[in-house]
Amino acid sequence: MSFTDELADVGDPIWDAVVDHPMVERLGEGTLDEAPFRYWVRQDYVYLVEYARVFALGAANAPDLERMGTFAELLDATINTEMDLHREYAAEFGISEAELEATDPSPTTRAYTDFLVRVAATGTFGDLVAALLPCMWGFHETAVRLDERGRPDHEQYAAWIEMYVGEEFADLAEWCKDLMDDVAADATAAERERYRDIFETSARYEYRFWDAAWREEEWSV
Ligand SMILES: Cc1ncc(CN)c(N)n1
Structure with missing residues (x-):
């Protein structure tokens, strides 16, 4: 049983x-x-x-050139491709680039991203991979499960599912799982336990991120 098979027991219910x-x-x-x-x-x-900042920290902390290069590519793809797509997608909902830039993080966005960046900045490379894994794996799993129920008639919601169920995100989820398994293979039992905790926290924040949007969460004061 691989380490990510064990993590699936944590992630699946989430x-x-x-x-x-x-x-x-x-x-x-x-x-x-x-x-x-x-x-x-x-x-x-x-x-x-x-999230892009976590890739930058991943490149800085990567134990070898190959992984350093992959994190650098992910940083470039997020800043220069995924964010462009996000701006185009937002425009379809009438949200301008200026509005995106002016968005203040909600309490949950602040807490989740602070968690990711703190782990990436102060933890080990394995900690960083464990924190990142639910972002890649969880989004793809969510889209796969929704896709199994059939695509919606709503054009933009169908496009959301299509994007995250697609080959590019499936490959990213697999890449991150393989990376976690490689790192875990050389880890002590205590380190694996810590990776499990970090993975669970990120996965829980993924749930909270949807819930915050549903509640259109704002600061209370
Ligand atoms: C909250 C969240 N988690 C993950 C992803 C996938 N990149 C995302 N766009 N947003």
């Missing part, structure tokens, strides 16, 4: 909860109000900036 959350369930059915989705699009833009 991905199940994600697809059963009303925000995601309605996205999959095409019945989701656009207001919480617009909120999600804006918060995800903020998230992607910090």
Whole structure:
């Protein structure tokens, strides 16, 4: 049994909860109000900036040139391709680039991205991979599960599923799982336990990120 097979026991119930959350369930059915989705699009833009920072830290901490190069490519792809696509996608919901840039992180976005960046900046390379894995694996799993229920009539929601179920994101999820397995193969039992905890925290934040959008969460004061 690989280490990521063990992590699947932690992740699976969380991905199940994600697809059963009303925000995601309605996205999959095409019945989701656009207001919480617009909120999600804006918060995800903020998230992607910090996510890119994790790739930069991954390149800085990578133990060999090959992995350093892959993290550098992911940084480039996120900043120069995924964020362009995100801006185009946001425009379809009437959200301008200026509005994306002016978005303040919600409490959950702040907490999740601070967690990711803290682990990436102060932890080991294995800690960083464990923190990143739910972002790649969880999104792909969510899209796969929604796709199994059938594509919605809503054009943009169907495009969301199509993007994350597609080959590029499937390959990214596999790459990150292989990387986790490689790192875990040389780790002590205590390190693997720590990777499991970090993975679980990130996966829980993935759920909270959808829930915050559903509630259009704001700071209380
Ligand atoms: C919150 C979140 N998690 C993961 C992904 C996939 N890159 C994303 N765009 N947003």
